[in-house]
Amino acid sequence: MKGPIWLGPKRAAALAERFGTPFYAYSARTLRTRARALKRAFPDAAIRYAMKANACPALLAEVRRAGLGVDTVSPWEVRLAREVGFRRKEIIYSGNMPSDDDLRAVHREGVMINLDALSSLRRFGRIAPGAKVSLRVNLDVGGGHHPHVITAGPESKFGLAPEELPEARAIAAEHGLRIVGLHQHIGSGIFDVGLFLEALDPLLALLVDFPDLEFVDAGGGFGVPYRPDEKAIDLEAWGAAITERFRVAARRYGRPLKLMLEPGRYVVCEAGLLVARVTTVKRTRDRVFIGTDSGMHHLIRPALYQAWHPVVTLPARERSAERCFVTGPICESGDLLAEERAMPVPDEGDLVVVGNAGAYGFSMASHYNLRARPAEVMIDGDDWRLVRPREDYRDVVRRRDVRRA
Template sequence: MLDALFRQALQEALGRYPTPFYAYDWGRVAAQVARLREAFPFARLFYALKANPRLGLLRRLRALGLGAEAVSLGEVLRAYRAGFPPEGVVWNSPVKTEAALAAVRERAPVVVLDSEGDLKRVARHLPGARVLLRVNPDLPVRTHGHLATGRGESQFGVLPEAVPRLVRLAREEGLRFLGLHLHLGSALEGVEDFLQGYRVLEALYPQVGPVRVLDLGGGFGLRLDLKALAGPMEALARLYGAEVWLEPGRYLVAEAGVLVVRVVGVKATRRRYLLLDGGMTSLLRPALYGARHPVLPLYPQEGREAGVFDLAGPACEAGDVLARDVPLPVPEEGEALAFLEAGAYGASMAFTYLDTPRPLELLWTGEGWEVLREREPLEGLWEGE
């Protein structure tokens, strides 16, 4: 649940800012960084921008000594804008166009090679670049299908049998081969999923030999037993004589963030609904992944009749429901709810369907509110048309 001071600060924010808005507790983010460093003191952390890319957040994470992991050219340039140096940025995408590679020629990040074609394209446009080779471990990881990047059917990385040949090719092409990259998927709660991936890398060692870096990705579920991973992770690093890099995103920011919305109305069809001023355009994860976000009333609850509601947004889609069958004290119009665990892949996946502006984003520093991103102006929705 929320820290008491942060919850109190949300009440203040409700009096100052229009809903819907995202609010993040910086103290919770910093605590999660400390938790990972305690579990994996031998590892270097690279924050996955895709979870939440706001510049104000990135600058604070950089000040804590983290690097950055980027997927698109835009994220690479955003990381540079936040002050990360090229050697502190890992660029990891299955598609890197010639134009994108040309854009970073003068300041190339560490590049993750995703295929033979990708390798040759990088060698052509970024000669001598620092590179990692992404291994697809071909494993049935247990998570939503959209997030299972380590399955052999996915479009990511190279299968284990191709790894030795592509390691040799990277070196022959004049690239600075640093090591191997492994990312199994997102929101993984099972230790065994990770251990299976580590065993794939262990089996590759006789053919690959020592490397400088093992980038073991992210995907840490919020309730994952980190301590159970530390020993096997460190043993794998010793086998390769490598430094461990990790790419946490959701684990650092999800629990630190909430989406705050107001109740616009209560209605009944064959089901009972609360109608909200924010919906799927602000928080897509329930519609896309079937994700369930805990819901916290931000209004007095004593003496209220209880009800069970579906929580629906303003879009013209039957799928614009952020949660179903939620037991709540019956709210009055204008009262607010907070969707918890929304700090990752919430605002970063917000979109402008139906000309809906993307919401305001706020950071609670412990001393006051900092605006990370203003609410998108309506006029900005049709600029450039």
């Protein structure tokens, strides 16, 4: 991969010509490289790719071929994972606030269910007495790139607090549920392995209270650099530190125990680009707006998390940089792909390429303002293929009877 904008200008132009804009491009090679690196760094772990990061079926197929399983959070994620060919035992479900229908549907699929509220456990016990189950805990250590993605700590809606665990065990016993897994996920975009270990230690300390465990799942959240001044995590060092802690705990536990991890962003972030076209260059009294045919409806991270993504325009223009706001057609002032970015002002018709867009890009895209979601293209060396076409009016509207509506 040649940096975050790995698509050359010629190929970007050829794909834009062929498929129109906007489109997401994914590098199959980068996906495979990331999957291999994870497996190498964590030899004891079953890696469950968190498919919420990107559930493009072709991308999931690539992840499956690379030997990872999946972490899911909804019945349809489970269903798609099965359709793509993941085996039941390669799938874990870690939904939050599940309805009874969710619990029934996931149980019917026969995949491991990970629950994080006493109510969910009670309802699951009634639905599936005697089943195996895993518990998600919240041990007060959380972290992440933005408050919205911190998923542990006293203010978090996720996980069972330590003081709830005796009652969780009692509910499980009442319904004959076997607690075979302990799980936590502390947040997303973590760069400090120290924080990860700070959360892992109390999780491993809980093992003694659960005699039937088959696995312990330490979640995902591995950070990926977006800004030029951010440094990639040392995955090998993370692997060594986490594996060592796990091995000590597993030996102490004395029964066979598997480690599970659920990285999403780490697998797909750098593999994805969003390619759009400049529709409108607009100079106001204070600002230069670069209007494109994509925006917050396709990549909401800048609007939602004030996230910084690398952006280039193609072809390269030999002009001095100006302070630009890259935006889209959505009727919100927060519709931004880049804010106050020093860059040469492109011509209308040029391309805009947004890097590090493989994770939480398409998967968080919407139809806001009745706009279609982009096409998706998989690139593998010299090969490329359209893996999902851009939506059309009918995909977006799906109306039944307009007169009665």
